[in-house]
Amino acid sequence: AEFEWKMFTIYDVAGNQTAWARGFAEDVSKSTDGRLNIRVFSGSEMPYKGVDVYRALSRHQIEIGHSPTGFIASDLPVVGAMAMPFVCTDPQKFFDTALPKVRPMMDEAISEKFRSTPIIHWIMPGQQIWSVPPIHTLDDLQGKKIRTWNREQVETLDSFGASSVSIATVELTQALQLGTVDGAITAAINANNWHWTQILKNAYMFNITLSHEVISVNNDALAELPEDVRAAFLEAAARWEVKFREEVAKLDEHAREQLTADGMILTEPSAEDAATLREQTMGIADAWAQANGDVAAQILTGLREGCN
Amino acid sequence: MRYAFSTSTKISEEFSGYMFAIATVLAFVPALMRGRFLRIGAGLALMPLRIRAVFELLVGLISAAFCLVLTVQVWSLFRTSVEFGSVSEGYSATPLMYPQAILAPALALLSVAMLARGITLSRELWQGNTSMLMEEENVVD
Amino acid sequence: MSWTELVILYSCVLIGCLAGGVYIGVAMGLAGLAGITMMFGTSLWQSIGDIVWNNATNFTLVAIPLFILMGEIILQGGVAARFYSGLSRVFRHIPGGLAQTNIAGCAVFSAVSGSSVATAMTVGSVAVGEMRKRGYKDSLTMGTLTAGGSLGILIPPSIPMIVYASMTHESVIDLLMAGIVPGVVLALFFCVYIGIRAVLDPSLVPSKDEAMSETGGNLIRDSLPIILLVGGVIIGMYVGAFTATEASAAGVVLSALIAWYYGGLSWQAIKVSFSNAVASSAVIMFITICAQILQYGIVVTGFGDGIATFIKGMNLSPFVFFCILLMIYIFLGMVMEGLSMMLVTVPLIYGPMMAMGFDGVWLGILIILYIELGQIHPPVGLNLFAIQSIAPDTKLATIAWSSLPYCFIIIGFAFLIYAFPQIVLWLPNTLR
Numbered sequence: 047a048e049f050e051w052k053m054f055t056i057y058d059v060a061g062n063q064t065a066w067a068r069g070f071a072e073d074v075s076k077s078t079d080g081r082l083n084i085r086v087f088s089g090s091e092m093p094y095k096g097v098d099v100y101r102a103l104s105r106h107q108i109e110i111g112h113s114p115t116g117f118i119a120s121d122l123p124v125v126g127a128m129a130m131p132f133v134c135t136d137p138q139k140f141f142d143t144a145l146p147k148v149r150p151m152m153d154e155a156i157s158e159k160f161r162s163t164p165i166i167h168w169i170m171p172g173q174q175i176w177s178v179p180p181i182h183t184l185d186d187l188q189g190k191k192i193r194t195w196n197r198e199q200v201e202t203l204d205s206f207g208a209s210s211v212s213i214a215t216v217e218l219t220q221a222l223q224l225g226t227v228d229g230a231i232t233a234a235i236n237a238n239n240w241h242w243t244q245i246l247k248n249a250y251m252f253n254i255t256l257s258h259e260v261i262s263v264n265n266d267a268l269a270e271l272p273e274d275v276r277a278a279f280l281e282a283a284a285r286w287e288v289k290f291r292e293e294v295a296k297l298d299e300h301a302r303e304q305l306t307a308d309g310m311i312l313t314e315p316s317a318e319d320a321a322t323l324r325e326q327t328m329g330i331a332d333a334w335a336q337a338n339g340d341v342a343a344q345i346l347t348g349l350r351e352g353c354n
Numbered sequence: 355m356r357y358a359f360s361t362s363t364k365i366s367e368e369f370s371g372y373m374f375a376i377a378t379v380l381a382f383v384p385a386l387m388r389g390r391f392l393r394i395g396a397g398l399a400l401m402p403l404r405i406r407a408v409f410e411l412l413v414g415l416i417s418a419a420f421c422l423v424l425t426v427q428v429w430s431l432f433r434t435s436v437e438f439g440s441v442s443e444g445y446s447a448t449p450l451m452y453p454q455a456i457l458a459p460a461l462a463l464l465s466v467a468m469l470a471r472g473i474t475l476s477r478e479l480w481q482g483n484t485s486m487l488m489e490e491e492n493v494v495d
Numbered sequence: 496m497s498w499t500e501l502v503i504l505y506s507c508v509l510i511g512c513l514a515g516g517v518y519i520g521v522a523m524g525l526a527g528l529a530g531i532t533m534m535f536g537t538s539l540w541q542s543i544g545d546i547v548w549n550n551a552t553n554f555t556l557v558a559i560p561l562f563i564l565m566g567e568i569i570l571q572g573g574v575a576a577r578f579y580s581g582l583s584r585v586f587r588h589i590p591g592g593l594a595q596t597n598i599a600g601c602a603v604f605s606a607v608s609g610s611s612v613a614t615a616m617t618v619g620s621v622a623v624g625e626m627r628k629r630g631y632k633d634s635l636t637m638g639t640l641t642a643g644g645s646l647g648i649l650i651p652p653s654i655p656m657i658v659y660a661s662m663t664h665e666s667v668i669d670l671l672m673a674g675i676v677p678g679v680v681l682a683l684f685f686c687v688y689i690g691i692r693a694v695l696d697p698s699l700v701p702s703k704d705e706a707m708s709e710t711g712g713n714l715i716r717d718s719l720p721i722i723l724l725v726g727g728v729i730i731g732m733y734v735g736a737f738t739a740t741e742a743s744a745a746g747v748v749l750s751a752l753i754a755w756y757y758g759g760l761s762w763q764a765i766k767v768s769f770s771n772a773v774a775s776s777a778v779i780m781f782i783t784i785c786a787q788i789l790q791y792g793i794v795v796t797g798f799g800d801g802i803a804t805f806i807k808g809m810n811l812s813p814f815v816f817f818c819i820l821l822m823i824y825i826f827l828g829m830v831m832e833g834l835s836m837m838l839v840t841v842p843l844i845y846g847p848m849m850a851m852g853f854d855g856v857w858l859g860i861l862i863i864l865y866i867e868l869g870q871i872h873p874p875v876g877l878n879l880f881a882i883q884s885i886a887p888d889t890k891l892a893t894i895a896w897s898s899l900p901y902c903f904i905i906i907g908f909a910f911l912i913y914a915f916p917q918i919v920l921w922l923p924n925t926l927r
């Protein structure tokens with residue numbers, strides 16, 4: 047092929063997300079008549095951690111990179127708005143109304159910081175609390191040790207008397223089994239992939255956040271493409287944004303069915319608890335916006351308006 | 355204890371990672387100087403002293419060049435961290451440039467040490483003095 | 496470049512450098528660098544910065560120096576000498592004598608440590624001096640340590656198993672359980688071999704008279720400190736007081752307390768322990784970083800992809816495929832470090848092997864066995880290096896020769912689990 051690109055995703059070789067990335071790469075190859083070839087590398091195949099992906103992208107170590115914005119936010123805080131509790135927990139509204147409002151701002155920030163162009167935005171479905179001892183109400187959180195991913199989750203749990211624990215992802219399943227932690231926050235897809243029905247039976251299904259993810263392409267690499275190849279590439283990316291969205295929804299549904307079939311008890315929060323939680327954690331997002339400037343505030347407002 | 359001081363242990367966990375990185379990388383040079391860096395000495399042991407002296411010089415040069423590549427690339431990573439203002443993903447949000455700033459000079463030192471060791475070994479062997487090899491016991495005979 | 500050209504390039508650079516006396520880490524790193532440079536020029540050299548940084552700060556590696564430190568404290572504090580004199584009374588009646596305790600010690604310590612290097616080095620730092628003092632030959636002792644150490648990744652906890660599980664989405668719990676029976680059986684095989692070897696060549700172990708004349712200690716009293724230490728760490732881990740990685744730190748604290756209680760913890764002992772532990776981990780760290788550069792080179796140049804496509808095209812039967820896989824791992828084991836081997840191969844072979852009907856958990860255990868094999872055969876074998884770094888006056892060749900018989904035992908064991916997959920799958924299936 048005329049152009050050989052490397053695409054890095056943080057997902058593992060067995061992950062569906064990696065399979066979709068390969069599907070996208072195949073589509074690109076086909077729609078450019080084989081002139082642009084993309085080789086997909088999964089999480090463990092390259093020496094980058096989640097936080098390194100966009101740094102590697104900006105230095106053109108890879109042409110295409112895929113990472114949750116939670117990781118990107120350690121270099122570029124404004125893209126981390128989706129990590130704020132309850133800013134946007136409805137996938138439908140996120141794609142239909144919220145994303146169009148904030149996309150230009152986010153894309154510009156990423157482009158400026160990382161010399162890369164976002165081509166696909168998508169989300170992993172809602173993150174819930176999975177636990178060994180039953181947690182069915184907010185009061186049950188009192189005194190529990192929960193593994194968290196970011197500062198906002200720490201603050202959220204703090205406000206309900208739970209303590210947050212940081213444990214590396216690879217050690218998490220074992221830590222849950224041995225009782226080093228009582229529970230962890232993650233999405234149903236992960237809980238299913240990690241076979242958590244073997245070690246725990248309780249899920250408290252209030253969606254705290256959706257994990258927002260962005261796939262971007264290095265600007266120099268994109269500029270190097272001839273007009274027609276670039277157009278075909280960008281069209282393929284647009285097609286796959288839709289596809290990713292559909293596939294994630296299907297996968298989430300499948301994961302929930304599978305988990306339930308294997309004996310997981312999925313508890314929806316009561317309306318009262320949901321309202322309390324939302325109210326108590328409201329300040330976290332506001333404080334974040336205040337700390338990170340105008341663009342952050344605008345993105346936060348855009349997401350909130352679009353999702354409510 | 356973890357639960358009583360959950361914030362502080364979270365940070366100490368992360369810092370123990372940096373401490374560990376810095377301690378081991380700083381230990382590269384003394385380990386090398388004590389002949390602890392591993393290599394397969396069977397080939398060298400077969401060579402006449404003066405030929406071996408040439409090889410030792412080459413080994414020193416090659417190793418120094420390799421470590422120089424490591425040094426330059428870690429330095430460039432450090433520059434990227436400065437440019438991006440990168441902080442760790444952990445709870446402490448430590449600016450990565452600080453631990454990285456120590457790593458690069460430590461590797462540069464290793465590079466110099468590799469070269470110095472190659473030159474000294476080579477000179478000693480050329481002059482017929484094999485006492486330096488005694489510390490690399492696996493290399494003799 | 497095609498994959499065949501890349502094989503030649505990687506092999507030439509590596510073997511040339513190793514034969515010419517270049518440091519092992521440098522040789523691996525240069526081979527990787529050569530591949531990357533031939534394919535991409537210098538544009539991808541930047542990734543070396545990521546490799547150095549991410550390996551140097553890798554939390555799972557932090558456990559290794561801590562475990563070594565624990566071993567050093569046990570040794571310098573005099574607890575080790577006490578332990579061996581306590582055991583020597585009992586073991587002088589068993590063929591192989593104290594050499595058997597190395598395997599047993601490694602097997603027990605494996606329940607604490609998730610790494611074979613940490614296991615080999617901890618037990619090794621305690622054992623080498625004590626065994627020599629008692630008249631055991633290095634050619635017997637060294638193999639028991641490298642091979643015994645390899646049990647560290649088969650008996651849970653295990654870093655490579657966790658990595659495999661996260662790559663393939665196999666169940667971590669199933670994998671960890673699946674390692675127990677093979678780990679114990681393999682340890683027994685090792686012990687049987689040591690017994691036979693000692694009977695056939697009595698010069699390897701001290702004569703009965705020598706062993707008798709030693710002022711043997713009291714079994715219970717003298718081995719109690721070590722039992723308390725290892726037992727404490729295991730219990731602490733299994734009641735959830737700390738994670739597998741934190742177990743290493745708990746071990747250091749506990750061993751220091753025990754050594755202090757028995758009056759062996761001088762300031763001098765602490766200093767020596769610390770400096771030995773740091774030097775040993777620096778040596779292993781340098782090799783680990785460089786091994787990652789080679790791994791990156793192999794992945795990013797498409798070398799692995801090329802071979803995988805080639806083999807897939809041959810339409811092999813499962814058994815032939817199993818045999819070819821063994822050869823590939825033996826070859827990779829000559830030039831690469833264990834975890835790198837896994838990171839290179841699993842993405843390529845997992846899919847095709849599942850399609851052939853192999854079990855994912857079984858495959859995980861097989862790969863762990865192959866990693867163990869790679870760790871103990873030359874020229875590149877991390878356990879060999881680990882033991883040499885704590886016994887610098889021993890030739891690498893002695894360690895390698897001493898380890899070779901265990902390679903055959905492991906290969907034989909791989910065929911055994913091919914014939915009887917239940918050895919692996921029985922426990923996880925029963926517990927499910």
Ligand code: NA
Pocket residue numbers: 604605606607608609610646647648649650651652653
């Ligand atoms: Na283990």
Ligand code: NA
Pocket residue numbers: 827828829830831868869870871872873874875876877
């Ligand atoms: Na090997």
